Amino acid sequence: MNIAVIGSGGWGIAAAKLLCENGNNVVLWSFLEEEARLLRKERANEKLLRGIKLPDDIEITTDLKCAEDKDIIVMVTPSFGIRSTAQKIKQYINKAKAIVLLTKGFDADADYCLLSDTIESEITNVPVVALTGPSHAEEVARRIPTAVLAASKDKAAAEIVQNTFMNDYFRVYTSPDIVSAELGGAMKNIMALAVGISDGAGFGDNTKAMIMTRGISEMSRLGVALGGKAHTFAGLSGVGDLIVTCVSEHSRNRRAGLLIGKGVKPEQALKEVGAVVEGYYATKAVHERVRDMDIELPICNGMYSLLFENKPLHDVFRELIGRNKRSESEQDIW
Numbered sequence: 054m055n056i057a058v059i060g061s062g063g064w065g066i067a068a069a070k071l072l073c074e075n076g077n078n079v080v081l082w083s084f085l086e087e088e089a090r091l092l093r094k095e096r097a098n099e100k101l102l103r104g105i106k107l108p109d110d111i112e113i114t115t116d117l118k119c120a121e122d123k124d125i126i127v128m129v130t131p132s133f134g135i136r137s138t139a140q141k142i143k144q145y146i147n148k149a150k151a152i153v154l155l156t157k158g159f160d161a162d163a164d165y166c167l168l169s170d171t172i173e174s175e176i177t178n179v180p181v182v183a184l185t186g187p188s189h190a191e192e193v194a195r196r197i198p199t200a201v202l203a204a205s206k207d208k209a210a211a212e213i214v215q216n217t218f219m220n221d222y223f224r225v226y227t228s229p230d231i232v233s234a235e236l237g238g239a240m241k242n243i244m245a246l247a248v249g250i251s252d253g254a255g256f257g258d259n260t261k262a263m264i265m266t267r268g269i270s271e272m273s274r275l276g277v278a279l280g281g282k283a284h285t286f287a288g289l290s291g292v293g294d295l296i297v298t299c300v301s302e303h304s305r306n307r308r309a310g311l312l313i314g315k316g317v318k319p320e321q322a323l324k325e326v327g328a329v330v331e332g333y334y335a336t337k338a339v340h341e342r343v344r345d346m347d348i349e350l351p352i353c354n355g356m357y358s359l360l361f362e363n364k365p366l367h368d369v370f371r372e373l374i375g376r377n378k379r380s381e382s383e384q385d386i387w
Contacts, residue, residue: 054125057126058079060127063194066098066101072218083113124150125150125213126152126153133161135154135172150209159335180210187289189304200289202289204285204290236275237272241298245299246332252310254315268295269286269295275343275350309330336361
């Protein structure tokens with residue numbers, strides 16, 4: 054396969070390395086000429102992926118024309134850059150069988166829609182596959198056993214991606230439920246930020262477990278409301294991604310949350326982490342997305358109050374604990 058990986062952050066580097074080692078011809082696109090020059094010279098970005106070297110066969114470029122004549126386009130720019138990148142690259146896409154979306158988040162410029170919808174609105178003739186799940190770039194790049202989900206409305210495209218990415222340490226499952234797969238990948242960042250805040254504030258494992266399990270309920274509730282399937286959230290793109298993002302030292306969302314929980318202002322915490330903290334933006338996205346929907350998302354609402362309305366941390370948790378009594382599940386029948 055001839056493949057263009059659009060975005061040279063940690064995931065872009067890890068994906069390019071994996072695809073090249075799987076026997077594909079890979080070109081890696083970088084937004085910044087300085088970054089591209091460093092990757093060409095050092096074949097590495099020690100700040101993002103310490104000790105990881107890119108194979109010499111991978112071409113590094115800043116020219117989006119690299120998408121021309123490629124069988125697969127892998128999109129891994131930050132969420133806020135997905136639309137503009139799709140607009141610029143679509144003129145070159147002429148042979149692609151699938152566009153693989155590795156970025157997790159929402160489109161703030163289009164009523165906070167899912168990123169696959171954004172790509173499909175700009176590039177109308179190529180199916181989109183969301184490749185998502187518990188997959189820290191730091192571990193994938195080191196060939197640590199990993200399993201993910203390739204979700205798409207198009208079965209053939211999902212299977213092409215499965216066959217292209219899968220190897221002896223990277224297992225890929227398929228699913229038609231791209232709505233839930235994407236939503237799980239985006240909303241778990243909110244929960245990981247909340248878990249980090251809880252840990253930073255000195256709360257315990259009980260609180261962490263409460264946020265994670267009730268967080269899955271909120272993710273599933275919104276997913277079903279948007280046309281997804283509840284069972285998808287019990288899999289890799291739901292529970293799996295939630296666990297790894299909430300407990301891992303690699304998680305930028307968790308690290309930012311730890312700082313906020315210790316009293317650092319959210320804006321300062323984002324600066325100290327030094328990379329995109331998608332959970333911060335996803336919190337606002339979910340708040341705006343459900344503004345006119347009759348749907349209960351207490352953790353997401355509490356996070357919005359804390360991050361964007363300056364509500365004190367202990368007031369947020371007190372409100373979460375003190376909500377009206379109810380059964381755990383809407384399905385409970387006595």
